[in-house]
Each structure stands twice: as C-alpha cells, then as structure tokens.
Amino acid sequence: MSDASKSNSGAGHRSDRKFSAGSTLAALGIVFGDIGTSPLYALRECFSPTHGVALTEANILGVLSLVFWSLTLIVSLKYLLYVMRADNRGEGGVLALMALAQPHHALISAGSRQSLIFLGIFGAALLFGDGVITPAISVLSAMEGLTVAAPHFESYIIPATVAILIALFMIQTKGTGKIGSFFGPIILIWFLAIGLLGLGALVTTPDVLRALSPLHAAEFFQRNSWHGFLVLGSVFLVVTGGEALYADMGHFGPRPIRAAWFFIALPGLLLNYFGQGALLLKDPTAISNPFYRLCPPGLLYPMIALATMATVIASQALISGAFSMTSQAIKLGLLPRMMIKHTSREEIGQIYVSRINWALLLCTIWLVLEFRTSSNLASAYGMAVSTTMVITTILIYFVTQKLWKWNRLLSLLITGFFLSIELAFLAANAVKIPEGGWVPLVMASAVFVLMTTWRRGRQILAERLREKLPPFDIFIHEIPEMTPLRVPGVAVYMNSHRDITPPALLYNLKHNKVVHELILVVIVIVEEVPYVSPMRRLDVESLGREIYRVTVHYGFMDSQDIPRALALCKAHELDVDLTDVTYFFGRESLLATPRPGMAIWRENLFSVMSQNAQKASRFFRIKADQVIEIGFEVEL
Numbered sequence: 093m094s095d096a097s098k099s100n101s102g103a104g105h106r107s108d109r110k111f112s113a114g115s116t117l118a119a120l121g122i123v124f125g126d127i128g129t130s131p132l133y134a135l136r137e138c139f140s141p142t143h144g145v146a147l148t149e150a151n152i153l154g155v156l157s158l159v160f161w162s163l164t165l166i167v168s169l170k171y172l173l174y175v176m177r178a179d180n181r182g183e184g185g186v187l188a189l190m191a192l193a194q195p196h197h198a199l200i201s202a203g204s205r206q207s208l209i210f211l212g213i214f215g216a217a218l219l220f221g222d223g224v225i226t227p228a229i230s231v232l233s234a235m236e237g238l239t240v241a242a243p244h245f246e247s248y249i250i251p252a253t254v255a256i257l258i259a260l261f262m263i264q265t266k267g268t269g270k271i272g273s274f275f276g277p278i279i280l281i282w283f284l285a286i287g288l289l290g291l292g293a294l295v296t297t298p299d300v301l302r303a304l305s306p307l308h309a310a311e312f313f314q315r316n317s318w319h320g321f322l323v324l325g326s327v328f329l330v331v332t333g334g335e336a337l338y339a340d341m342g343h344f345g346p347r348p349i350r351a352a353w354f355f356i357a358l359p360g361l362l363l364n365y366f367g368q369g370a371l372l373l374k375d376p377t378a379i380s381n382p383f384y385r386l387c388p389p390g391l392l393y394p395m396i397a398l399a400t401m402a403t404v405i406a407s408q409a410l411i412s413g414a415f416s417m418t419s420q421a422i423k424l425g426l427l428p429r430m431m432i433k434h435t436s437r438e439e440i441g442q443i444y445v446s447r448i449n450w451a452l453l454l455c456t457i458w459l460v461l462e463f464r465t466s467s468n469l470a471s472a473y474g475m476a477v478s479t480t481m482v483i484t485t486i487l488i489y490f491v492t493q494k495l496w497k498w499n500r501l502l503s504l505l506i507t508g509f510f511l512s513i514e515l516a517f518l519a520a521n522a523v524k525i526p527e528g529g530w531v532p533l534v535m536a537s538a539v540f541v542l543m544t545t546w547r548r549g550r551q552i553l554a555e556r557l558r559e560k561l562p563p564f565d566i567f568i569h570e571i572p573e574m575t576p577l578r579v580p581g582v583a584v585y586m587n588s589h590r591d592i593t594p595p596a597l598l599y600n601l602k603h604n605k606v607v608h609e610l611i612l613v614v615i616v617i618v619e620e621v622p623y624v625s626p627m628r629r630l631d632v633e634s635l636g637r638e639i640y641r642v643t644v645h646y647g648f649m650d651s652q653d654i655p656r657a658l659a660l661c662k663a664h665e666l667d668v669d670l671t672d673v674t675y676f677f678g679r680e681s682l683l684a685t686p687r688p689g690m691a692i693w694r695e696n697l698f699s700v701m702s703q704n705a706q707k708a709s710r711f712f713r714i715k716a717d718q719v720i721e722i723g724f725e726v727e728l
Contacts, residue, residue, distance in 0.1 A: 115348040116356075120283075121275025123340045123349055124357045125406030126226055127167070127333030128279060131286055131364045132233040132383050132399060134329035135159070135372075137470045139379050143326070144319040147376045154312025154320075156303035156369045158327045160362065162513075166481070167334045170510050172353055175338050175484060176346045178491045183622035183649060184341035186215035186484060187420050191620035191648075193490040208490060210544070213426060215483040216417050217539035219339075221476040221532030223414040224452055226332075227407035228459040229473055231256050233466035234399040240384040241392045253460050260404055261453040264411060265433070265444055275405050282402040283360030285395065289386040290360075290367025297370035324520035325474055330365070332477045333406070335484065339413055342622060342649070411452060415445045416649075423618045423648045425550055426543040428705035434651070455535070463528065472528030474521040476536060482518055485510045542701070545690070549698030549728070550588075552689040553680065556726050557592050564613070567593040568635055576607045582673045583608035584658070586708060587615050590641070595678035596722045611639045612668070614654065616646065616712075623647040629657055632664040640666060654712040675714050677707075679723040687728065695728045 138155045139147050145155075180188035190212025194205045231253050238245035238252075294300065302308065313320045337349055368382040378385040387395045421427040433444040463469045489507040492498040521529060562570075585594040594613055601607060613635075624647045631643040644657045654675075661668045682702055684695035709719040 112348075115344055116351045117276035117280060119276075119340075119344040119348040120352040120356060121277070121279045121405060122409055122412075123337055123344070124283075124333070124352060125275075125279055125402060125409045126230070126336055127331065128282060128286075128357060128361070129230050129233070129399070129403050129406045130330050130332060131361065131368070132403070133229065133466045133470060134326065135365060135368045135382055136379060137326040137329060137467060138323050139372075140326065140467065140470075143322045145316055145323055147372065147379055149373055150308075150315065151312060152369050152372050153300070153303040153308045154315070155323065155327065156300065156366060157306060157309035158312065158324070159330050159365050160304060161306055161309060162327055162331050163358065163361065165513060166331045166510075167337070168353070168358065170485075171334050171337050172346075172350050174506070175488055176341060176349070178488055178495075179341060179346070181621045181623055181647070182342050182345065185339035185417070185420075186212055186219075186335075186480065186487070187417070187424065187648070188342075188622060189338075189484060189487045189491065190215075192495055193487045194494070194620075208487065211483050211486060213543050213547075214536065214540050215480050215487075216421060216426070217536040217543060218476040218480045218483075218532065219410075219417050220414055220448075220452075220539050221535040222332075222335075222480070223410040224455040224459060224535060225469065225473050225476070225532060226410040227257055227260065227403075227452075228253075228456045228463075229466050229469040230403035230406050231260075231400070232460060232469060234396065234403040236381065236466055237384045237392070237396040237399060240381050241389075241396065250460060250464060254457055256400065256404065257407075257453065257456055257460065260407060261411070261449055261456075264449050265446070275408075278398075278401050279405060280356065282398060283356050285398060286364040286383075287360035288363075289395075290363035290365065290370075293367035293370040293374075293386055294363065297373055300366050300370040300373060303366070303369065321516075321520055322523060324517055325524055326470065328474045328478055328517045328521060329470065330361075332474065335477060335480050336409060336413065338484070340409070411449070414448055414452060415443050418445050418448050419443055420648045421543060423646065423650075423652070425618070426547055428546055428701045429708065429711040431706050431710070459531070468528065471524045472531040474517075475525065475529040476532035478514060478518040478521045479533075479536075482511065482514045485514060542697075545694045545697050546701055548690055549695070549702070552695075552728055553682070553726060554589055554592070555689075556728060557589065557595070560726065561593045561595060561598060563591055564593045565591075565635075567598070568637070568639060571601070571607065571637065574601060574605075576601055576605055578609050579606050580672075581608050582610045582612065582668055584612045584614055584654075584673055584675045586654075586675065586677055586712070587613050590615055590643075594676070595680075595724050596676040596720075599678075599722050599724060600676060600720075608674070609638060610668070612642050612658070613639070614642045614644060614658075616644050616652065616654075618646050618648050621647045622649040624650060626660070630660050630664060632661060632666055652712055654714055656713075673718060675709060675719045677709060677719060677721045679721045681723060681725045683725065683727045685727045689728060698728070 135155070139145060145151055176184065178189055178192055180192050190208060193208050232249070235249045235253050238249060316323070337353070341349060367386055371378050371382055371386055384392065384395065418427065418430065419432055422429055430445055430447055433446070459469065459472070463472065485507060489503055492503040493500065525533070585597045587594040597613070624645045628645055633641040635641055642658070642661065644654065646652050655670055658668055659670060680702065682699040684692050684699060686692065689695070690698070709716065
C-alpha cells in the first residue's frame with residue numbers, strides 16, 4: 093500500500109485522536125474564529141447601495157435563504173462531510189491535498205500532473221493574501237461598533253485598529269501556547285452571545301424563518317437579475333473561513349471540528365443571521381450596522397470588547413496558518429529556507445516565522461490605511477477564498493479517482509455540483525476586482541512567482557551541477573588514485589542529489605588533499621506525507637572505503653534535525669560519534685546567464701532568494717562550530 097493510501101486509511105501520525113469536550117472546545121477557538129466573525133459585516137454588505145438591491149421583505153428573505161444554503165452546502169456538506177475525508181496522515185490543507193491527488197509520484201513531476209502541482213502552489217499562495225485581509229477587515233469591523241455607541245468615536249477607529257494589529261503581530265514571537273487555552277472559551281462565549289442576540293429578534297419576528305426555503309433564493313435571482321448576481325459576492329462573506337476547517341484538521345482531527353460546527357458554530361451563526369434579518373424586517377434603517385443594532389444599548393460596550401477579542405483570535409488563526417504554510421512550502425522545496433522558531437516544546441505545530449510576520453503586518457496596516465472601512469475592504473475580500481475553494485474542489489476530484497477509486501460519473505456529478513456553486517461565487521467576486529479584489533490576487537501572484545521561481549531555479553541548478561560535477565559512483569572509484577590522506581574523525585557532506593558528487597567533498601579533496609576516516613553523504617528527502625515514522629527515518633547504504641550514503645526521510649510537517657537523525661545510525665550497525673563530526677556544506681554563487689531555463693530576471697530573482705536563504709546548517713539544527721562551508725560558482 094502506498095503512503096498516500098495508508099494516510100487515507102487511518103494510519104496517520106495524528107489521525108487517531110481522542111474525541112472529547114476539551115478537543116471540541118479547542119477546535120472551536122482555533123478553527124472557527126474567521127467564519128465566526130463574519131456576521132459583523134456580511135449581511136450589511138449584501139444590501140450595500142452599490143448592489144442596487146432594495147431592502148424589501150422579499151429581498152431580505154432571499155438573501156437569508158442564500159446565506160442558509162451557502163453555509164449548508166459549502167461548509168456543512170462539502171468541507172465537513174466530503175473534503176475532510178481526504179486526510180494526508182491526519183493533515184489537511186491545499187498542499188496536503190495536492191500530494192494526495194498524485195499518489196505514487198514525486199512532488200516534482202511532469203506531464204499531466206504538472207497542472208495539479210501549479211494549482212496546489214497557487215492555492216497555497218492565496219492563503220497569504222487571505223492572511224493579510226482577514227486581520228484588517230475583522231478588527232476594523234469590530235472597532236466600527238464604537239460609532240454605534242458614540243458617533244464621535246469615529247475618528248479613533250483607524251488609530252485603534254492599527255494599534256491592535258501592531259500588538260497582535262508583536263506578540264507572535266511569544267507563540268500561541270500560553271494564550272491558546274483562552275481561545276476556546278472566548279469563541280464559545282462569542283457564539284453563545286451572537287446566537288442569543290439573534291434569538292431575541294427572531295422570537296419577535298418568527299416569520300423570517302420562511303427564508304429556510306430555497307424558493308426564496310431562486311425568486312431573489314428571478315426578481316433582481318444582474319443585481320442579485322452581484323449580491324453573491326457579499327453572500328460569499330458568510331463562508332469565508334470555511335477553507336480553514338480543512339486546513340486545521342491536523343491539529344484536532346475531523347470529529348472535534350464537526351462537533352464544534354454542528355452543535356455550536358452553525359446554530360450560533362444561523363440564529364444571528366436570521367436575527368439580523370428579523371431586525372431589518374422591523375427596522376430597515378438598522379442596515380447601517382445590523383449586528384450591533386441587535387445588541388441592547390447597555391451591553392453594547394461589552395459586545396464591542398468581545399467582538400474585538402473574537403476578531404483578534406480569528407486573525408491569529410490566519411497568521412498561524414500562514415506560518416504553517418510557509419514551513420510546509422520550505423520543506424517541499426517551494427520557498428528558500430527561513431528562520432523558523434518553535435514556540436512550544438509540546439506542540440510541534442506552534443511556530444513563528446519572522447519574515448512572514450512582519451510582511452503580513454506591513455501589508456495589513458497598508459490595507460487599513462488605504463481602504464479605511466470594513467465596507468471598502470469587503471470589496472477586496474472573497475477573491476482569494478473563492479479561488480482556493482475552486483482549487484480544492486478540482487483537487488479532491490483527482491483524489492476520488494486516483495486514491496478512492498470512485499465511479500467517474502459519480503465523481504464528476506459531485507464535482508460539477510460544487511463547482512457550479514463556487515464558480516458562481518468566484519464570478520460574483522471577480523466583479524469586485526477593480527474595487528479592491530485585485531489586492532489578494534496581486535499578493536498571491538507575487539507569492540506564486542516566488543514559489544515557482546524557487547522551484548524551477550532548484551531544478552536548473554541541479555542540471556548545471558550535473559554538467560559541472562562527476563557522477564558520484566564514478567567519483568568514489570577515483571578517490572584511491574588521488575592518494576588522499578585519511579584523517580581521523582567523521583565528515584558529513586550534505587547533498588541535494590543522489591547521483592551527483594557533493595560539491596563540498598570534491599573541492600575539499602581537490603584543495604586540501606584529505607578525506608576523513610568515516611564519510612557520510614547525507615541526502616534529505618521530503619515525502620508527500622505530513623510525517624514520517626522514526627522507524628522509517630533512515631536508509632544507510634555502504635559504498636565501500638568507509639563511505640556511506642545516508643538517506644533521511646521527513647514528512648513536510650516534520651522538524652528536520654540532522655544530528656538527531658544521525659543518532660539513529662546505530663540501529664543500522666553504523667556507530668557515529670556525534671561529538672567528532674564535521675559537517676561540510678557547499679555554498680553556491682549563482683550567476684544569471686542567457687542559457688535556456690528561465691528568463692534573466694527570474695534567474696536574478698532566484699539568486700537573490702538563494703543569497704537571503706537561511707543557512708542550511710541552522711535549518712538542519714547543526715551547531716555552528718561543527719560546520720565548514722566551501723564556496724563555488726555556478727552559471728545558471
């Protein structure tokens with residue numbers, strides 16, 4: 093059975109998790125913050141004057157019907173009951189799904205699988221755009237409640253939002269471990285609070301429940317035509333965050349996420365949306381901010397404080413997701429090495445990536461200062477998420493065919509059903525591109541260019557090294573003819589390619605005329621699974637003359653620690669004294685050339701990315717006093 097098949101049959105690193113109230117509460121706090129804060133602005137934006145839809149009883153019922161069926165079909169049916177079946181050894185997300193969609197093959201592949209790889213890369217890039225917009229729109233919408241309580245607070249909204257965002261990003265370096273235990277209870281209180289607010293209005297106007305019928309959604313489009321289609325872009329705001337349910341599956345497993353959704357999050361959301369609808373039926377002027385107008389005046393300030401905490405938690409989930417996606421992309425060879433700080437000794441998934449953190453902060457502050465209101469930002473929101481959802485639907489089709497072996501007609505029918513809905517959402521959001529929808533697309537495109545440039549650059553570099561360096565098996569047989577001096581100790585040469593002589597070994601022998609008594613050529617392979625069992629970590633192959641090839645296997649979410657991995661050599665009857673090891677690394681100086689491969693500007697970009705990558709020794713957790721770097725030049 094393949095790794096991919098094993099992963100989906102339950103043999104996962106994190107698949108078998110105990111289901112409890114505690115795990116459900118934790119999942120509630122981490123996973124549902126984004127979708128849970130959508131009531132702050134979603135229904136208001138559906139009746140934005142730019143859409144040209146009158147605030148009538150029929151239209152209110154039509155929009156509520158669209159909200160209900162969007163949550164039911166996209167979140168409940170697609171993600172919770174369908175997509176979550178595709179776990180890659182317990183992990184979810186677009187990169188994990190991309191790996192599942194092409195079993196039995198390496199990540200770097202050609203032919204028909206190339207399009208799947210690019211889809212997965214672009215889906216991952218879109219997360220960064222979403223990670224910038226979510227904190228901005230969420231915190232802004234929470235702070236705008238101040239104007240409902242006291243209109244003279246309006247001038248303080250932007251400064252207060254920026255201050256909260258700066259504080260949020262500054263505490264990232266401390267990690268979420270210490271405050272994570274508070275996330276669940278706060279979001280639980282949030283869902284209970286918004287549900288009760290909605291229930292209060294719903295009791296007085298139960299007639300709004302007629303919107304549960306899909307006929308009102310159909311009549312809405314028939315009545316409003318093109319303007320009704322435009323409203324879909326705002327209706328989509330109610331399902332933003334749905335992708336996070338799948339991406340965060342590895343933290344908790346599917347059962348706690350499903351329980352939190354069906355028993356807490358979904359009832360709270362529906363009660364609040366229908367409560368806002370009931371309020372609008374009685375008082376159409378409440379459309380200025382129906383969420384806060386639901387709240388009794390005496391509870392307004394506590395509700396603003398609770399909303400602020402909920403939006404900060406929602407933002408935290410997206411920021412952590414960007415860190416996690418960056419780590420996965422680095423290990424899959426899609427981004428250069430970066431400094432990754434582990435902020436918890438207990439939870440491997442709690443990490444901090446400084447460069448990503450400050451880049452997100454600068455972009456988020458720019459969005460707040462540029463768009464200034466959550467209504468303006470809503471124009472930019474939705475493109476990234478709707479595109480990612482379409483990509484997920486396409487990738488899951490290939491999983492049903494290649495991994496689950498479903499009937500092709502059944503797979504096509506299910507895929508066509510979801511695509512018909514999501515492409516409509518995507519088209520409605522595309523109309524907003526000139527008004528701000530371009531922002532996440534530009535950001536995602538920039539990340540996509542970086543990822544594909546790095547990936548292609550590494551391929552070209554490997555080709556140039558093959559031209560420049562002798563095959564490793566031939567080089568080994570030539571060593572005795574060079575009559576080098578064998579010196580005591582262990583030398584570890586890190587190598588990216590099995591068939592190429594490590595540059596550091598070649599140039600060390602060429603210039604110093606020595607080789608160590610014991611030589612280990614270490615190759616790191618990142619497999620298309622999140623985690624690799626320690627039992628499968630090492631393969632040791634003797635090449636003769638006390639030279640060994642050590643292949644170290646990691647999953648794309650494993651922490652890569654080479655000294656710890658080499659300690660496992662004893663199990664392969666190879667005794668390595670880790671206190672007497674010298675690690676040799678090659679340091680390439682890259683020169684852009686007109687040779688076929690990439691455009692000159694991309695070769696220069698690749699060179700800059702390579703120069704700014706974290707040193708391999710630090711990435712692999714090797715002590716600096718055990719490292720020797722040997723430089724050489726490569727023409728791309």
